[in-house]
Amino acid sequence: MQGKTRSIALVDCNNFYVSCERVFRPDLQNRPVIILSNNDGCAVSRSNEAKALGVKMGVPVFKIRDLVREHGIEVFSSNYVLYADMSNRVMSILSQFSPVREVYSIDEAFLDLTGFTDIQERARSMRERVYQETGIPVCVGIGPSKTLAKLANFVAKRHPRSNGDFNFNLLSKSQLNSVLRNIPTEEVWGIGRRLTAALSSLGVETVLQLRDADAPSMRQRFGVVMEKTMRELRGEPCIELEELAPAKKQIINSRSFGQAVTAIEDLQDALAHFVSNAAKKLRDQHSIAGMLQVFIMTDRFREDRPQYCPSVTIPLTTPTANSMTLQGWALAGLASMYKSGFHYKKAGVILSEVCDASRYQGDLFAAVPEDPALMTTLDEINARYGKGTVKLSQDGSRQSWKMRQERKSPEYTTNWDELPVCG
Incomplete structure (x- = not known):
C-alpha cells in the first residue's frame, strides 16, 4: 500500500444526533442517550452507553420503556433544524483542509488529500478543529479509494489505539490483510443484508475474502457494482468524488x-x-x-x-x-x-x-x-x-397533522427565542 499515491479521507461524526444534543447539554456526557425518528417512533441515533445497554438501531421506543426507565436513558425527539445547522458548521471547517470535498451525508464527508505531505497531521487537525469549534467528535479514515476510506473509518471508531484516525496507506501488505481478515463483509460500503447473506452462502465472510474473490465470476453473479467494490478494495479508485451533488431526477x-x-x-x-x-x-x-x-x-x-x-x-x-x-x-x-x-x-x-x-x-x-x-x-x-417568513396562505396554517415531537430540544443555534442562556 505504500506505493499508492491516492489518499481519500472519510470524516464521519460520531453518533451525530446525540453529539449535537450533548454540545448544549454537557450533563449528557457519559450517559445513555437516544434520538427518536419522526413522530417519536424509533431510535435512530444512540450514544455508546445506550448501545452497551442493548438498544438496537430502529427499535420502537415503546418496546424499551422498561429499559429507559431502569437505566435513566435520556430520550429526545429529532431536532432536524439543529442537526442541519451543526452539520453545516462541521462541513465548513472541513472545506479548509482540501480543495476537493464531497459532502456525502449530514454527518459524513469525503476529502481528497492526495499530494499533501502532512496527511496524518492534517487528519489529527481536522478532528481537533471540528471538536474545538463545534463540540462534535469525528473520526477520520484514509485509504486509496472511497470504499477503503469507509472501512478505515470503521477501524478508526473501533480500534482503541487509533485515537480516532486510521490510514490504510501506511500499512504493509501483511498488516492490511490482517485488518481486512477481521472485518465482516457487512461493513463494506454498499453491501447490505441481502448481499451479505448471498456472499455468506458462497463462503465469503470477510472483507479479505471478498477482495480476493474471482472478479469475473462475482460480476457475472452480482453485477458490475460488485466488481467495482472489489476493485476499490484492491486500492483501485472506481468511484470518484462528487464535488457538486447531481441534480435529483425525482x-x-x-x-x-x-x-x-x-x-x-x-x-x-x-x-x-x-x-x-x-x-x-x-x-x-x-x-x-x-x-x-x-x-x-x-x-x-x-x-x-x-x-x-x-x-x-x-x-x-x-x-x-x-x-x-x-x-x-x-x-x-x-x-x-x-x-x-x-x-x-x-x-x-x-x-x-x-x-x-x-x-x-x-x-x-x-x-x-x-x-x-x-x-x-x-x-x-x-x-x-428565515424559512417560512413568507409563504403561501395554505402552507402549514393548520396544526392537526404536524408530526409528534414531544421531547424536542431547543433550536439553540437558529432561533433567537431558544438561544442557550447562562445562569
Whole structure:
C-alpha cells in the first residue's frame, strides 16, 4: 500500500444526533442517550452507553420503556433544524483542509488529500478543529479509494489505539490483510443484508475474502457494482468524488402525521406544505418537473380500521417549479380521490420527469411560460430572514397533522427565542 499515491479521507461524526444534543447539554456526557425518528417512533441515533445497554438501531421506543426507565436513558425527539445547522458548521471547517470535498451525508464527508505531505497531521487537525469549534467528535479514515476510506473509518471508531484516525496507506501488505481478515463483509460500503447473506452462502465472510474473490465470476453473479467494490478494495479508485451533488431526477416530500386526520382541510394543508418543500428543492437545483404524483394513506398497522391508500398521477402540460401552480394541481388531485370516513396517517407528493430549467424546450402552442420572479423573490426573502417568513396562505396554517415531537430540544443555534442562556 505504500506505493499508492491516492489518499481519500472519510470524516464521519460520531453518533451525530446525540453529539449535537450533548454540545448544549454537557450533563449528557457519559450517559445513555437516544434520538427518536419522526413522530417519536424509533431510535435512530444512540450514544455508546445506550448501545452497551442493548438498544438496537430502529427499535420502537415503546418496546424499551422498561429499559429507559431502569437505566435513566435520556430520550429526545429529532431536532432536524439543529442537526442541519451543526452539520453545516462541521462541513465548513472541513472545506479548509482540501480543495476537493464531497459532502456525502449530514454527518459524513469525503476529502481528497492526495499530494499533501502532512496527511496524518492534517487528519489529527481536522478532528481537533471540528471538536474545538463545534463540540462534535469525528473520526477520520484514509485509504486509496472511497470504499477503503469507509472501512478505515470503521477501524478508526473501533480500534482503541487509533485515537480516532486510521490510514490504510501506511500499512504493509501483511498488516492490511490482517485488518481486512477481521472485518465482516457487512461493513463494506454498499453491501447490505441481502448481499451479505448471498456472499455468506458462497463462503465469503470477510472483507479479505471478498477482495480476493474471482472478479469475473462475482460480476457475472452480482453485477458490475460488485466488481467495482472489489476493485476499490484492491486500492483501485472506481468511484470518484462528487464535488457538486447531481441534480435529483425525482423529488419526494411526505410525512406521517402526528395523529390520524379525517378532514379534507387537514389533508389539503399538509399537501400544500409538502408541495412547497418539494418545489423549493426543485428551484434550488434549477430544475422544473413535468409530472406530479399525490398520495394519501391510512395506517396499515391499524387492522381495526378500514384501509384506503389511493394515489393520482398528473402530467403537467408545462413543466414548472412554481409552488402555486403545483399546489393547485395537487389539491385538485386530492379532491378527486379523497373519501370521508377514513383515518389518514400519511400523505405526500412526488415530482418526476425533472429537467434543467435552462434547457427545457417549450411547446409552441402551450401557455406562456410562468414568470419565475415571484418564486425567486419568495426564496430570497426566506433565505435572508428565515424559512417560512413568507409563504403561501395554505402552507402549514393548520396544526392537526404536524408530526409528534414531544421531547424536542431547543433550536439553540437558529432561533433567537431558544438561544442557550447562562445562569
